[in-house]
Amino acid sequence: MSSPGRTDKGPLDAETLAFLTRPGLTRLWSAVRTRLERNGLQPTGTMRLQHLDAPEREALSLLLARPVTGPTATVRLPDLDTRLRASAAGRGLTATLEALGPPLTDRRAARDAAAAERSRVWSTARTELESTSLSDRPWAAQWLEDLRRGGTLTRQDPHTATTVVTQAIRTLAALFPEGDTPPAPASWGRGELATRATGSAHGLDDGTLLSRLVLRGIALAHDTEFPTDAPARRALWRTASVTPDEVSSTVLTYGLRPTGTTWQEAALRERADHHRETHLTLRDLRALHLTMPPGTRVRVCENPRVVEAAADAARRAPLVCTAGSATTVVLTLLDALAASGCTFVYHGDFDWPGIALANRVIRRYAAEPWRMRAPDYEHLATRTRQHGTPRLPLTGPPVKAAWDPELTPAMEALGIALHEEAALDLLLEDLG
Template sequence: MDAETLAFLTRPGLTRLWTAARTRLERNGLRPTGTTRLQHLDAPEREALSLLLARPVTGPTATISLPDLDARLHASVAGRGLAAILEALGPPLTDRRAVRDAAAAERVRVWSTARTELESTSLSSHPWTERWLEDLGRGGTLTRQVPHTATTVVTQAIRTLATLFPATDPHPTPAAWGRGELATVATGSAHGLDDGTLLSRLVLRGIALAHDTEFPTDAPARRALWRMALVTPDEVSSTVLTHGLRPTGGTWREAALRERADHHLETHVTLRELRALSLEMPPGTRIHVCENPRVIEAAADTGRPAPLVCTSGSATTVVLTLLDALAAAGCTFAYHGDFDWPGIALANRITQRYDAAPWRMRAADYEYLATRAQVRGTPTIPLTGPPTEAAWDPELAPTMTAVGIALHEEAALDLLLEDLG
């Protein structure tokens, strides 16, 4: 474009025309179709439009046919069409329709990839996953991402959830994870599931749906939800309470456990310590598992030598990690807990996961403790809530229902200490 033509096209009286024409072309796939209407024209604009269009523009309003303007520019003004002129004047034109179509196609591809990935994993057997995928599609968080990022994150989320929720099973035995370890497996980075990341939000939404609970709105609720999926948010704040563990490994870590056991000291072990410990035990070692820390405290006070692990009420990730390692080392287990319905539910979980023997947890044991409490005049607690069948003794739940009192583990403490001796 020669300097004279450029100077003519860039005169201030044409600025509004080029702006309006650019808007129209970008909406129409860069095709010069339709008309544009300019209002409140001043004298310089009327003069410039008259020269450009080769017709007088005298009023305050002008309606300009874009096909005619395109032909006029081609034939007489610059030897090129409207789109080329706008490109030359800058900035480059954007085909907004093509951009929208491409974005829509990318979104379809993201969800197609996600669905294919989901169907290739164990998640396809879980009924909540369809709602999870639909919720992601309706929400704007994922769709606002660059398509490559969206595809990567949703694929990582599916694989993470598939790790946490294997195929449905009548007796599932989910693995326990540290969040950093799980993030490394999913993303290659130990921080991939940190609070605030898009991936952590997608995974937590899946966990919430799987457990039919609300999506967490604060940090404590997020940590609780991670633990519900047997994921420990960090590897040092949660511990498992033990007493009398004597692993045979040769490092200072195993020696420290043996020394504490010899001195009848309880030990809190973190998840990070468990990653480094060798928990090989003497052949035939039986591990007694209790629900309440008071049992460990009493065992330490009275110098009981038997190895003892406490679930501290709910058997968190670190507890299960220790028991998993002991099971892998060939240990056997005996379990005792509270005689109430939550206690029976926890006992079911432990006895089924580790094939643990009931430890003074049968109907006869409950009847004996209930009778002893009544004879001694010990205040009793009413048994409340829906009954839970005991997997190891079908008579236990009916007996508890008939007697109607809850008995915490401390009611059997003297008998448990006898066994630990």
């Protein structure tokens, strides 16, 4: 290491590279790399290496040109920098580590740059806010400050954060024009509003960051809680005179005979009398007055095939199908039926997602299980095996059935998934 100095450019020669990468120096370079990246790549400060073994002491002695004999060594980074410049390495400490690889990261500069980017995001947002009808709304200033403190946008890259917060401000400005707090009834459709803000009709769909930001603003403007479920989000949109899409999602029904006198109720009764299933939208449900006959018992199933079979067999019992998930439109219908005094029984798939869905419905509506107990499962499993039906294995983590402590152990023991069609003939008997 006593060769004349060279410039900091170019690769290290093979002999120097072999010396600097010897195992005895591995801990040193790792610690130095960490210190340099914290120090803005400046070789300042002192380090202590402890619990040195013999190869490490030998390598450090040669590198530092002084004997290292104990288990601990103190290394001044300025001295190491000077030593490397005067050695065969021919370059300073930072350049040497760059040559050894991988490239160093100036973490201090990266933090400063990130902070500057975040500052630009909020500066842009404040400027945008001041240029709109929101400039004199105290809730709007609070909304922006809450976003800054909450960290929701700081987890995004600066370009995305700037774009989304700007779109949110412009969307809220459209909903709260000058002199209109809260806004007068408007005829905004959510897709129309989203297109205006983002160029896409889906820009304000549930689950998007933009929709969450806008809803937080609406909640603050109306001094209400931020919604935690889909029905509450739809209600908050309507508070701001925005109509969500309420026609694309439907719930499959059969045999509903409400007692109301409007044409919608009459149409439901007529379809029930002719054994025809009916798909209801959220828009339909808001217009319906679902007053049912006293003591109506509604069957709830998971698979549309049950509804189809009930219609083919001209069964009369009222039936609601979740189609595999308790969506907003499904829960809205069941809520309305429960409010009218209906009681429920539930059947679904004997697999773990099916048990989870059954738990949700049974708990929410105090529904009775419908052929959904351990003996029902064991009977169906035996019958499918006797019929030579191919085995469908259970997959995923087990789910405890809230209504029957013996069901989940029985399913784990047999390991067979049974879909609702396996019990179709039994369900049709009950629907008769």
